Amino acid sequence: MLRSVVEIKDDVMEELFVYAVLYVVGYDKYNEYQETLDRLFINEPSNNELLHLEEMECKDAMLHLIFLMQSSSFDQNAFGMHLMHSLKSIYFDSNIYDFAPRMYKLWNYLPSPMDETEPFHTFCYADDCLSYGDERQCRVLYETALNYYEERPYSNNNT
Numbered sequence: 001m002l003r004s005v006v007e008i009k010d011d012v013m014e015e016l017f018v019y020a021v022l023y024v025v026g027y028d029k030y031n032e033y034q035e036t037l038d039r040l041f042i043n044e045p046s047n048n049e050l051l052h053l054e055e056m057e058c059k060d061a062m063l064h065l066i067f068l069m070q071s072s073s074f075d076q077n078a079f080g081m082h083l084m085h086s087l088k089s090i091y092f093d094s095n096i097y098d099f100a101p102r103m104y105k106l107w108n109y110l111p112s113p114m115d116e117t118e119p120f121h122t123f124c125y126a127d128d129c130l131s132y133g134d135e136r137q138c139r140v141l142y143e144t145a146l147n148y149y150e151e152r153p154y155s156n157n158n159t
Helices: 013-024 030-043 048-054 058-071 076-092 096-109 135-146
Strands: none
Touching: 013 030, 013 058, 013 076, 013 096, 030 048, 030 058, 048 058, 058 096, 076 096, 076 135, 096 135
8 A cells, every 4th residue: 555645754764765766776685674674663663654664575665665755755865875875885896887777777766856966866877978988987976976975064954
């Protein structure tokens, strides 16, 4: 059952959204997702959305989280920080030719207008460099995006 959510008031869903987008682009982080969900639910046992996710199978939960991410207002900076942190280890353990198309696919799952803001928008075009053999520039673009939140102080807003 999919439920429409206008605003998620609790700042707990951003981490889970990261696992959902990683899942849909082919990165299996189910154990980390389950540990995070359990931790969040223990801290907020009255959160009905977390309870609902606890009861779902992995694939259903990931698709539900993608739906929530697309239809909810949430802290994009917190999401971005969690996403870039998770992507760093994947990036450094991956072949750039495998990583790049997945980042374009990931970008397609991001809600508007977040998909048009940095560092997320980089995922739309960074792989273009590979088509003309410029792997170095492609890496510069990805590494700049992955380090975006380290270069800027965190502020709790949805810019």
